[in-house]
Amino acid sequence: MTANPLIAAYKKPALYVALPSKGKWYDPKPKLSVDGELAVYAMSARDELITKTPDALFNGEATVALIQSCCPDIENPRQVPVNDLLIILLAIRQASYGNELSVDIKCTHCEAINQMAVDGNVLLSRVTENTYDNLIKLENGFALELTPYTIEDRTRLQIQQVKQQAIVQQLVQAEEQGEEKMQEQFGKTFVEIAELTVELVARCIRSVHLPEKGSEPITEYQDIFDWLKIITKKDYDEIRNRVEQLSENNLDTNFESKCLECGKDYKTNVELDIAGFFAG
Numbered sequence: 001m002t003a004n005p006l007i008a009a010y011k012k013p014a015l016y017v018a019l020p021s022k023g024k025w026y027d028p029k030p031k032l033s034v035d036g037e038l039a040v041y042a043m044s045a046r047d048e049l050i051t052k053t054p055d056a057l058f059n060g061e062a063t064v065a066l067i068q069s070c071c072p073d074i075e076n077p078r079q080v081p082v083n084d085l086l087i088i089l090l091a092i093r094q095a096s097y098g099n100e101l102s103v104d105i106k107c108t109h110c111e112a113i114n115q116m117a118v119d120g121n122v123l124l125s126r127v128t129e130n131t132y133d134n135l136i137k138l139e140n141g142f143a144l145e146l147t148p149y150t151i152e153d154r155t156r157l158q159i160q161q162v163k164q165q166a167i168v169q170q171l172v173q174a175e176e177q178g179e180e181k182m183q184e185q186f187g188k189t190f191v192e193i194a195e196l197t198v199e200l201v202a203r204c205i206r207s208v209h210l211p212e213k214g215s216e217p218i219t220e221y222q223d224i225f226d227w228l229k230i231i232t233k234k235d236y237d238e239i240r241n242r243v244e245q246l247s248e249n250n251l252d253t254n255f256e257s258k259c260l261e262c263g264k265d266y267k268t269n270v271e272l273d274i275a276g277f278f279a280g
């Protein structure tokens with residue numbers, strides 16, 4: 001990790017966390033403890049500054065820098081599968097600020113907003129392995145080896161989505177002013193986003209095996225990307241759905257609580273907003 005004896009003596013892991021991926025998909029694999037858990041260190045003063053930047057965690061570079069600093073056993077944070085991302089950020093938050101996580105939730109009976117203290121340990125202890133099979137076989141005999149999305153993929157998608165939102169907004173304004181040129185721009189952006197979606201799925205395909213027995217599997221990215229553009233929607237959806245399932249974090253966020261307003265017990269799903277995580 002580091003050759004500096006001062007740093008080595010100072011930096012100790014604050015906690016260990018089990019990952020939904022169990023370290024699969026990483027390249028290179030992260031160093032895990034004998035129990036298969038990842039060491040997580042508290043944020044430094046510099047890291048805290050990163051998290052205080054508005055929307056910092058929606059910015060991929062900030063996320064990468066944070067993981068680099070707090071999870072040094074992950075060599076290449078850009079390639080972290082997204083199913084581990086929320087857990088890793090939750091663990092970093094906990095390593096730095098303690099167990100208690102305050103969230104606003106709505107009572108299912110009277111809709112009053114309650115502030116609830118969620119125990120981060122409970123959340124992290126509920127992490128279960130993502131067990132979706134990464135091999136799928138299409139009806140026509142093509143077999144694929146898949147991976148989840150990475151942090152890098154997620155960042156690129158978010159940048160595109162922001163771009164799309166901006167264009168939609170401009171389109172609405174342009175329409176109010178009776179302009180036609182925006183239509184064209186919107187169409188172009190829409191095609192770009194469709195292409196990117198296909199590209200991201202293509203990056204999650206490690207290999208395609210042809211139906212013919214004994215033929216060499218296809219691993220060339222460009223071949224896979226071009227193939228993905230011509231396959232049927234049904235085949236494409238099947239592949240994409242599995243990539244999304246492989247990208248799920250499997251975190252059970254259901255909690256029971258008593259409403260402070262109406263006094264009734266209710267069960268709710270706690271939405272973990274990554275940007276709000278580090279606000280406190």
Ligand SMILES: [Zn+2]
Pocket residue numbers: 107108109110111112259260261262263264
């Ligand atoms: Zn209530």
